[in-house]
Amino acid sequence: MSRPYVVNFHEHPSAAVPQRCHDLGVDMAVLLPVGPDAAALARDMAEAEPHRYVAFHWVDTGADPDEEARRLRRVAARAGIRGVKFQPMDQHLFPNDRRLYPIFEVCEELGLVVTFHMGTVYLGPYMQEMGVPMLAKYCDPIYLDEVAFDFPDLRLCLAHLGGEHLYTALVLCEKHRHVYVDTAFLGHFAPRFFPPTTPTALIEHAVHVAGAEKVLYGCEGVPPEAVLESSLGADEQAKVLGLNACRLLGLPAGR
Numbered sequence: 001m002s003r004p005y006v007v008n009f010h011e012h013p014s015a016a017v018p019q020r021c022h023d024l025g026v027d028m029a030v031l032l033p034v035g036p037d038a039a040a041l042a043r044d045m046a047e048a049e050p051h052r053y054v055a056f057h058w059v060d061t062g063a064d065p066d067e068e069a070r071r072l073r074r075v076a077a078r079a080g081i082r083g084v085k086f087q088p089m090d091q092h093l094f095p096n097d098r099r100l101y102p103i104f105e106v107c108e109e110l111g112l113v114v115t116f117h118m119g120t121v122y123l124g125p126y127m128q129e130m131g132v133p134m135l136a137k138y139c140d141p142i143y144l145d146e147v148a149f150d151f152p153d154l155r156l157c158l159a160h161l162g163g164e165h166l167y168t169a170l171v172l173c174e175k176h177r178h179v180y181v182d183t184a185f186l187g188h189f190a191p192r193f194f195p196p197t198t199p200t201a202l203i204e205h206a207v208h209v210a211g212a213e214k215v216l217y218g219c220e221g222v223p224p225e226a227v228l229e230s231s232l233g234a235d236e237q238a239k240v241l242g243l244n245a246c247r248l249l250g251l252p253a254g255r
């Protein structure tokens with residue numbers, strides 16, 4: 001059987017991306033920026049190779065929320081942005097902070113996906129990002145329950161299966177029609193569960209609980225083989241690896 005179309009729903013823009021896509025057999029990558037410079041790079045990459053890259057937007061949460069919402073509208077119209085990435089541990093706000101609501105309104109109206117980093121990560125001595133402490137308290141998906149009620153048509157993606165908040169993330173996927181999870185960086189989280197587990201076992205569990213439509217393949221060390229070598233059926237694997245992403249992004253499958 002031919003290999004399914006693979007979309008990496010969790011990549012970060014850098015010069016290393018093209019080679020990584022090639023090595024992993026990734027057909028398309030969603031570029032999630034952390035900071036304004038990365039957002040500009042993501043837009044440049046997506047404009048140069050729209051069949052390979054999709055850019056997400058970065059919001060300055062310290063700026064006026066209504067002005068940021070207007071800026072998102074302008075950028076989305078001009079640059080083909082398909083979503084927004086939030087890094088709440090660096091931006092130091094909870095996902096249900098009312099300052100984000102003008103952004104959510106625009107995303108819901110335009111069909112843009114909103115991806116939130118979720119879960120507590122240990123990156124060695126590198127405990128600061130963007131010049132501030134990476135505060136884990138902001139990375140609990142429980143706050144997105146309220147957002148999903150307030151914006152029922154907003155497409156929300158909880159990164160890393162919610163990290164250590166796996167149970168909460170999966171129940172939110174069950175509860176809300178438009179809450180999804182991505183599978184990136186599970187090589188970090190899986191061995192830290194007790195008992196330790198594997199990315200493949202976590203992906204199988206997520207599909208069994210939340211449904212294959214709710215799980216989006218993301219890399220950060222998780223190769224497509226983590227899905228391809230799972231016990232999931234071929235149709236479920238194809239959804240997780242690419243079909244769900246194409247549907248969410250409004251792309252024809254396997255273009």
Ligand SMILES: [Zn+2]
Pocket residue numbers: 010012184220
């Ligand atoms: Zn990431």
